[in-house]
Amino acid sequence: MQNNKLKHIALRDWIKDRISDSTFKYGDKLLSENELAAQFGISRQTVRQAIGALEAEGVLTRVRGSGTYVAALPVAEKQKTMNIGVITTYLDDYIFPPILNGIDSVLLENGYTMNLSITNNKIENEAKVLRNLIEKGVDGLIVEGTKSAFPNPNTYIYKEIRRKNLPCIFINSFYSGLNFPYIALNDVKAAEICTDYLVKNGHRKIGGIFKSDDIQGHLRYSGYCNELKKHGIDIDERNVMWFVTEDLNELFAGDYDKSIDRRLGCCSAVVCYNDQIAVRLIDTLKRLGKNVPDDISIISFDNSNFASFSNAALTSVNHPKKQLGIDAAQHMISMLQNDNYDWKLLYEPILIERNSVKTISHP
Structure with missing residues (x-):
């Protein structure tokens, strides 16, 4: 355990790493508080603090009278579901309907169904919908990141998604430090x-x-x-x-x-x-x-x-709206066929002139 980190944070990260490398799998029972305290030379209070934080994130779940279990990413062996999970921050009358229409049209042409979830730009919602889609079973994910400028506590889920080679494309934004393909405006x-x-x-x-x-x-x-x-x-x-x-x-x-x-x-x-x-x-x-x-x-x-x-x-x-949705879905179909996860697509911006800008003179 690193001395320069708070002990409960170090333990929390250690547990996440063990989940990421499949030492701990979905449904596994975690070591007891006493065992963790003894193994890392820390107090039970520190262990409880780390476990409590991971419970709040949805990584662990506590069963009264039984113990604490891993609650993240029950990814089954790959079986075709013909479902693509689509996660967006909002669903309203702004730019989102044409994006979703573009995605859905291509998926339907290729025999796939869009399974849509909304995060309302909340980190905790993103974690829930990711786990929900993976538990239901999807062949791939098209994701608009949530609060993509901030450090994301759901990074461990995405790392697990990548480790299991579940195709995932980001649209409009991306998470720094995660090497996933993405499609966005420049x-x-x-x-x-x-x-x-x-x-x-x-x-x-x-x-x-x-x-x-x-x-x-x-x-x-x-x-x-x-x-x-x-x-x-x-x-x-x-x-x-x-x-x-x-x-x-x-x-x-x-x-x-x-x-x-x-x-x-x-x-x-x-x-x-x-x-x-x-x-x-x-x-x-x-x-x-x-x-x-x-x-x-x-x-x-x-x-x-x-x-x-x-x-x-x-x-x-x-x-690009609908075109972005079309391109995202077409790239997803391609990824399902050839496992090419190393690419990005940036659209060249086009300015549409109307009348909100006035020409002025300056000194």
């Missing part, structure tokens, strides 16, 4: 195109709103910074706002209008994480007496229905 380049477009329309004071818990937000921020630097424009962190999934509604509810005005009101343009954010920002600016694009320009990502039906029709980078 988010860095997309943000570079957006920022360059604003600069070429005379804007120099360009703010941004980005999502901190999904990797797309970090990649888009990176592209935004790249392009500002390219044009010799200083990056002013006072004009950049970050949000997480849970804070979104609160951010635009009205109580933060003054804060938004203080951070972004001095900008001539704002790069928004996606069309949903752009539309909410437009409503906030309207409450503050500012109009888009006359007073401030807005540019965003996804080219969703929000973009075309907004009061100020949004200039927005197109998201």
Whole structure:
């Protein structure tokens, strides 16, 4: 056990590693608290702390009067189920229905059924749906990562999935440190195109709103910074706002209008994480007496229905939507046939121009 780690964390990681390498298998009874305490020279309280954490994650389950058992990944011997598990963060009227439609159409053509689960961008939900799909039996997984910018406690499940050669494709995002194939928009380049477009329309004071818990937000921020630097424009962190999934509604509810005005009101343009954010920002600016694009320009990502039906029709980078779903399903069929797990597909961004960006002159 490593001295530089808290003892209960070290024990927790040791148990996860033993599950990952199949020393402990699904349904196996764990060593008793006394046995673990003696083996690692730690107290029973420390053992209980580690086991309690793994119970909370769903890795272990305690049976009263019997003991503690491994509750992760009951992957049976490979048998064709003709089911593909599909996990997305949300299911609403944004970009998700066309993605799912694309996946489903290809799977049906090839005799497969889509088994859909939603995480609502919650880590604990991701763990539950992964285990549920694997227990039911699926031939492969198409996954949109949950809070993909943060360290993920479900990594051990994905490592086990990879070890068992269960085909898995990530869409829209990916987890750092996990070598799975993925399909996504080139988010860095997309943000570079957006920022360059604003600069070429005379804007120099360009703010941004980005999502901190999904990797797309970090990649888009990176592209935004790249392009500002390219044009010799200083990056002013006072004009950049970050949000997480849970804070979104609160951010635009009205109580933060003054804060938004203080951070972004001095900008001539704002790069928004996606069309949903752009539309909410437009409503906030309207409450503050500012109009888009006359007073401030807005540019965003996804080219969703929000973009075309907004009061100020949004200039927005197109998201491939249905094509992404089609490509994900086609690659899944290919992986089932030839076990090629070493690839990625990035879509080149295309900017759809509408009327949310105003051309201005600058000194």
